[in-house]
Amino acid sequence: xxxxxxxxxxxxxxxxxxxxxxxxxxxxxxxxxxxxxxxxxxxxxxxxxxxxxxxxxxxxxxxxxxxxxxxxxxxxxxxxxxxxxxxxxxxxxxxxxxxxxxxxxxxxxxxxxxxxxxxxxxx
Numbered sequence: 042x043x044x045x046x047x048x049x050x051x052x053x054x055x056x057x058x059x060x061x062x063x064x065x066x067x068x069x070x071x072x073x074x075x076x077x078x079x080x081x082x083x084x085x086x087x088x089x090x091x092x093x094x095x096x097x098x099x100x101x102x103x104x105x106x107x108x109x110x111x112x113x114x115x116x117x118x119x120x121x122x123x124x125x126x127x128x129x130x131x132x133x134x135x136x137x138x139x140x141x142x143x144x145x146x147x148x149x150x151x152x153x154x155x156x157x158x159x160x161x162x163x164x
Contacts, residue, residue: 043067043153045075045137048077050158053127059160061122063137071095074140075113075120076148079133080157088147092120098143105131127162134159 049061063075070075076091090101095112112125124131134157141150 042046043139045139045153047135047137047155047158050135050160052161052163054062055129055162055164057125057127057162058123058125059071059127061124061135061137061160062157062159063120065118065120065137068139070113070115070118074103074143074148076138076151077111077122078136078138078141079131080136081133083142089135090122090145091140091148093143094120099146100143100145100147102147129162129164132160132162 044066046064074091074093077089079089079097081087089105090111091111092099092111092113094115099111108126113120136157137155138151139153140148
């Protein structure tokens with residue numbers, strides 16, 4: 042069974058940092074991409090970042106590039122999202138997702154989602 046379990050959300054003041062984790066199980070970690078999405082109120086989910094653990098390829102949305110860093114620990118089948126210089130507009134539920142590729146436009150062919158973890162950034 043494919044499972045993606047997020048952790049690490051919480052509340053922080055603007056300018057602060059959080060690290061999200063996504064623990065994956067039930068599939069060959071190197072053969073897929075793992076990405077992060079946030080929930081846009083009234084508009085659905087928006088891709089934030091992705092990584093291809095098999096080759097280290099990464100992608101970032103313009104809104105987070107330079108502030109967020111995605112990484113993977115292939116021995117632990119875990120992907121991390123280090124979130125620095127957080128802004129109030131980063132407040133959202135963040136979801137870990139499995140896809141086929143981490144392309145130049147973000148993660149593609151999505152087929153599994155985690156339950157989400159809430160990030161709240163206060164001004």
